[in-house]
Amino acid sequence: MELNLLVTELANFLQVGKFQDYCPNGLQVEGRPQVRRIVSGVTASQALIEAAIAADADAILVHHGYFWRGEAAEVTGLKRNRLKRLLTHDLSLLAYHLPLDAHPEVGNNVQLGGVFEWPITRYLDDKNMLPMTMLPQAITLEQLGEHVSSCLGRQALLLGDPQKQVRTVAWCTGAAQSYIQQAVNAGVDVFVSGEVSEQTWHTVCETETAYISAGHHATERYGVQALGQWIAEKYGIEHIYVELDNPV
Numbered sequence: 001m002e003l004n005l006l007v008t009e010l011a012n013f014l015q016v017g018k019f020q021d022y023c024p025n026g027l028q029v030e031g032r033p034q035v036r037r038i039v040s041g042v043t044a045s046q047a048l049i050e051a052a053i054a055a056d057a058d059a060i061l062v063h064h065g066y067f068w069r070g071e072a073a074e075v076t077g078l079k080r081n082r083l084k085r086l087l088t089h090d091l092s093l094l095a096y097h098l099p100l101d102a103h104p105e106v107g108n109n110v111q112l113g114g115v116f117e118w119p120i121t122r123y124l125d126d127k128n129m130l131p132m133t134m135l136p137q138a139i140t141l142e143q144l145g146e147h148v149s150s151c152l153g154r155q156a157l158l159l160g161d162p163q164k165q166v167r168t169v170a171w172c173t174g175a176a177q178s179y180i181q182q183a184v185n186a187g188v189d190v191f192v193s194g195e196v197s198e199q200t201w202h203t204v205c206e207t208e209t210a211y212i213s214a215g216h217h218a219t220e221r222y223g224v225q226a227l228g229q230w231i232a233e234k235y236g237i238e239h240i241y242v243e244l245d246n247p248v
């Protein structure tokens with residue numbers, strides 16, 4: 001498939017134009033004009049680039065690309081090393097940040113809800129970034145934490161009384177810990193995100209909402225895999241997801 005056509009199709013599918021983001025969404029680095037194999041991963045790290053080169057991929061598909069607002073513009077050090085490998089190997093970089101968080105089919109939030117088997121009952125916000133579910137019955141925060149940990153294969157950090165009875169759960173993948181306030185405002189029992197801040201603890205102590213930090217990488221693994229699979233099925237492009245563990 002032609003790279004340019006793929007980029008256009010993805011822009012339409014993910015409704016890229018609707019988002020105001022901190023990075024460019026779409027083709028960030030242009031490689032060879034034809035795409036027959038894609039390697040996907042959460043972040044366009046050096047390790048992912050090397051995996052894509054080893055797999056003889058034509059393009060890399062990620063959630064976390066480059067050129068973030070406020071980052072140093074100079075092409076030196078780590079940035080130079082990554083770009084050099086991409087350009088030398090004629091390897092494209094396709095990155096989708098907020099459009100991939102919010103998408104109703106392949107988005108990180110919807111996909112993570114699927115992993116936890118939490119049907120979305122409604123959204124706490126008007127941008128569909130904060131889904132919530134109602135569990136069939138109340139369970140303890142500890143039991144919910146065990147479920148989250150076992151689904152992700154990673155020990156989640158629980159903030160709150162482990163014996164607290166919980167039934168309503170809201171979530172947002174990645175570094176969305178500050179959105180706990182919206183869960184507090186909505187009277188939700190638990191908020192789940194990837195990362196955690198010092199102040200998250202105080203919010204938990206001083207409100208009725210508990211918190212689960214389940215890992216930034218771990219909560220954002222699923223959108224890019226679903227998007228890669230969608231591309232493979234729709235356009236017959238080979239897709240390989242590469243999991244590169246990240247303790248955060």
Ligand SMILES: [Zn+2]
Pocket residue numbers: 064173174175216220
């Ligand atoms: Zn992220």
